[in-house]
Amino acid sequence: MSRVAVIGAGITGITTAYNLARRGCEVTVFDRQPYAAMETSFANGGQLSASNAEVWNSWATVLKGIKWMFTPGAPLLVNPRPSWHKLSWMGEFVASIPKYEQNTLTTARLAIEARAHLMQMARDEGIAFDCEERGILHFYHSKAEFEAAAKVSTLLARGGLERRAVTMEEIRAIEPALKGEFYGGFYTPSDFTGDIHKFTVGLARACERRGVTMRLSSEVRSIQHDAGDGIRVSWQPTEGEGQAGLQVDRFDRIVVCGGVMSRQLASRLGDRVNVYPVKGYSITVHLPEASDQEAAPWTSLLDDSAKIVTSRLGSTRFRVAGTAEFNGYNKDIRAARIEPLVQWCRKHFPGMSTRQAVPWAGLRPMMPDMLPRVMRGRDPRVFYNTGHGHLGWTLSAATADAVGALVTARPNAA
Template sequence: MKRIAVIGGGITGITTAYSLAKRGYDVSVFEKNRYAAMETSFANGGQLSASNAEVWNNWQTIIKGLKWMMRADAPLLVNPKPSWHKLSWFAEFMGAIPQYADNTTETARLAITARDYLFQWARDEGIDFDLKKKGILHIYRDKAGFDHAANVSKLLAAGGLERRAVTPEEMRSIEPTLAGTYYGGFFTESDATGDIHKFTFGLARAAERLGMSPFYEHDVKDVGASDSHAWVVADNGEGERRHTFDGIVICAGTGSRALAAKLGDRVNVYPVKGYSITVQLDDERSRASAPEVSLLDDETKIVTSRLGDDRFRVAGTAEFNGFNRDIRADRIRPLTDWVEQCFPGVSTRRVVPWAGLRPMLPNMMPKVGSGHLPTVFYNTGHGHLGWTLSAATAELLADAVEGANAAESVSVSH
């Protein structure tokens, strides 16, 4: 197995292609957009956040979701219109509640591993992506939120992550521009932020230098596989063409479920919409008033990152509304309001809104590894931690491909 097709040119597809190309595989990436990282990997919250590894599978999330269902500006919004996909997803989500602690710890462990790979790749390939290694500060307005975070910290510590509780006074010394009254916070010095689009685009160029073949502006219409090979039918605007490979990796984000079904596998990814705004820091006062340290406001589920001198990214909310990609004003407004409340010196006169669909599996863990056929692999379903986990899952995927290769060689030699 030497020729591998990767479906999807977002952060998971490109990191997968890079890991495979580094190991000598002949990799082809199929992406319907003109460039890499043009959809969910375009304008996320910017955090490389092992400290945000807590999975959502707990009763607290379900209670909040029910309470917020009729609030258009709620941090978590579920469209009550039923569908089999949504109902099956939520049933499995509730079924994964007993794994909450183990999955949170394992996600933290994966995130720490991923961070080391990602930083090394950026150094090796000279990728400038507005990296800031200034930590992430979780902020809490009440004792209940703070106490819950203290319990989460124990699970993160079991995965190898150090984060410490901080008083309101310490919070202001960590990030002096933060306004408002808080009960306390938790600070993770080892976390970082950056521009996911710049990183993914730079890594795609690096993968090309290693021999990766980019099939941009190729809309995948069909996929298939057997025990010995796999194929992709893609349309480049001038007609459909069939491409044959030794193996295929599905990294197609929210499109992974439909492709997996064609390959005989069930991958119950649901699209969970998230929103962001990029605040343009055009004047000196705004630049001085915007934070340098990344924040996560647990109550509002809002995260921030400072991207260079003149951009401030603010992202959050989760919306279960199918494949709807509309940018709703009533979902963007809370992000702008939050900036004005927490950083009153920042002008919100020039704000760029965005929405993307996070590919989430019910247990909040990515699917990484082989399908039921020996030529089919998956690296998808990373949810809200796609960038944070991507480098580690790409290496795990490459390990799985190499393992399949070794097994194939053994069977041939016999």
Template sequence: MKTIAVIGGGITGVTTAYALAKRGLDVTLYERHRYPAMETSFANGGQLSASNAEAWNHWSTVVKGLKWMWRHDAPLLVRPSPSWHQLSWFAEFVRAIPRYRSNTIETARLAVAARQHLYAWAAAENIDFDLKRKGILHIYHDKAGFDHAAQVTRLLAQGGLERRAVTPEEMRAIEPTLAGSYYGGFYTESDASGDIHKFTVGMAAASERLGVRCVYGHDIGRLSLGSHGVTVEAQGAHRYDGIVICAGNGSRRLGAMLGDHVNVYPVKGYSITVNLTTPESQLGAPQVSLLDDATKLVASRLGQDRLRIAGTAEFNGMNRDIRADRIRPLVDWVERCFPSVSTRSVVPWAGLRPTMPDMMPRVGRGRAPGVFYNTGHGHLGWTLAAVTADAVADAVASAAQQATGRRPASSA
């Protein structure tokens, strides 16, 4: 197995193509947009956050979803017009609740391991993506939220992540621009933030330098299996020895063509990019990345003149509308927490996170020989992409070795 098609030009597809090319495989990347990273990898919250590894599969999440169903500005919003896909996803979500602890621990382990790959790749390829290695500060308004975070911290520690409780006074020392009154916080010094779009575009260019053929502006019409591999129909039929599906929310449709059930659901998130156009705004915006647990919002400083605020979770199918009543709470949060920051220039965005019901990405082999997946990372695609790309590349390279009897090239 020498020729590999990678479907999807977001963060998971581009890093997968890069990892495969580093192992000496002949890779073609397909992306339906004209450029890489134009959907969920375009304007997310920017956090490389092992500290946000807690799985959502918890009865408290279910209660919040029911309680907030009619609140248009709710952090978690389920639109009351369910489809069969949504209902089946929720059923699998509930069945995964007993695995909440183990999945949280495993996700933390993956997130910690992902860092070495991402930082090494960025350094090797000289990619500037506004990286800030200043940690992430989780902030809590009440004792209940803080106490739950303490329990989560113990799970994260089992996954190899160290984070520490901090007092309101320590919070102000960590991020002096943060206004408001808080019960306490948790600080993870090893976390970071950066611009996912810049990183993905840089990695796509690095992949091309390694010989990856990037085919942009091509929708996948059909995938079919044969005795000699997989045929990709995209402005013509093209045969490959193997395929890796990294197509985000499109993975469900493509997986079905290959005989696999990949139950990703599009969980919509919103973001705003605040342009820091004045010296006062630049001085008044945070340098440390933040997560407000009560509002489910994150903040990341991107360079000198941008502040990214993102979050919320909306279950509304493939709806990509940017709603004013969902954007307004993000702007209000900035004005409340960072009153010196001007919100005169704000760019809104919405993206659909491809999420598996158990909050664990689908990584590895499919049912048919030569079929692999790296998809369904949910809100942690940016955080986990490097390690899952490396894992699936190992699996593909191992299959190639078995097929040819030769040792695959090193990823170093």
């Protein structure tokens, strides 16, 4: 039985650990947080959205980034302060523009595959995560926006996704709570939503039942090649007794699922994984009154012009998320970024109170070409499953299966 270390206890790390345990590996998960799913997997937009598989690599995105650079509440905000990491990442982003169609198709197909894996995990382990299988509705304010989206729908159809155009009247029928005037929209009935934190915590418990060791509150200090054919992980508890003591464990293989820290971890291992931390914001609107619950939508929404997504998480919570901020490893919650989310709620759901809106910010681990990295490192005992960007919740179940197959492949079949 192979001993495998998984670095990271977010959605990617926990789905990876679960898949490896199902394949018969002895798995240990390391994370510096005291609980699973406490960073980027804590309060995202909730959408499991193949319909949002379009990669961002386009000149239109570049121009918007320049235009909005000095607008604090803009959907896309780039801190103009230069750094070599940011500049190299943006250079590779531009270089990936010619692969826009190919990478969008790859992402859509991966997202469609991931659906079945994730729902099977939930069924097998009895995980309740406020899942709503009501589809996702994209809506557009102008003819130009709608026509641009129609081209994306044609591309996604090549990847196997059904996303149909809907009129203003159909938008009203799909989600009666949504207020406003729109040119049209696109509806994807096969997409769904759920609470990423609840799912990841539930799957982490399932991992423990299957024998996975969870080393939480544990900071990985070094990863070294063993004198034999293994990997040594040196780690230090960050809480409780023995906090100062350095511990060492030996493993046959290691999988890096470290989110925005994957770049640093890869560097220690002699690999280059150019993840950049792209900050996203959300608010969770609590709905204590019956009137608030009735005024909030149940269908998941995406407002393309505002770059805002929504999910209903049970009867008493409504998640609203959006924006992309290139500002390094800064996790500060800025009022200027939260206010547009609150105002958007008041505009489109005026009967829903936002007096109990809880803000959050997380760092998405994003690769320049927008594709996750599922691969073997320079050392054949090192593997990566990281760089999912804004689609970690959507793609993780499929990439976990892929990296699980790669880790457990026999040498002559790898």
